Amino acid sequence: MLTDKMQNALNTQIREEMDSFYLYLSMATYFDSINLGGFSTWMQTQAKEEMAHAMKIYNFVNERGGRVTLEGLKTPQAEWDSPLAAFEAAYKHEQFISDCIHKLVKLSNTEDDLPTHSFLHWFIDEQVEEEASAMDIVDKLNMVGDHKQGLYMLDRALGERK
Secondary structure, X not given: OOOHHHHHHHHHHHHHHHHHHHHHHHHHHHHHHOOOHHHHHHHHHHHHHHHHHHHHHHHHHHHXXXXXXXXXXXXXXXXXXXXXXXXXXXXXXXXXXXXXXXXXXXXXXXXXXXXXXXXXXHHHHHHXXXXXXXXXXXXXXXXXXXXXXHHHHHHHHHOOOO
């Protein structure tokens, strides 16, 4: 059974994951608006992953006899100065989510909640991938710079994400 403190923290993380879903969906609409469909596809796939993360926590709370309470979502940013600025924001957001997960792990230790501690290890590993993926695209956008051909090629590559 989850303690009230752990249950509340996991419910907050469900909202953080849903806020991530909403942010990446907003980034997808931004990329659609500037005719970068591959970037949009990448962000839509990312948004779906964030929804899956929220549901993973949702199901865990229920499995542990807890009660899920849904909190309101933030209105996400809708415009960025460039594709690079959007991906820099995505990278910064993934660092924020990693910090949230780390705090949950520390709380699970404080609450002596070994099942939650074990459950959260998947998220720790996932966040390493999430940060690396966003940073890789930031690096590529920095390499491309203002070269439209490079941006076109990167757009095509990002559109292949499954």
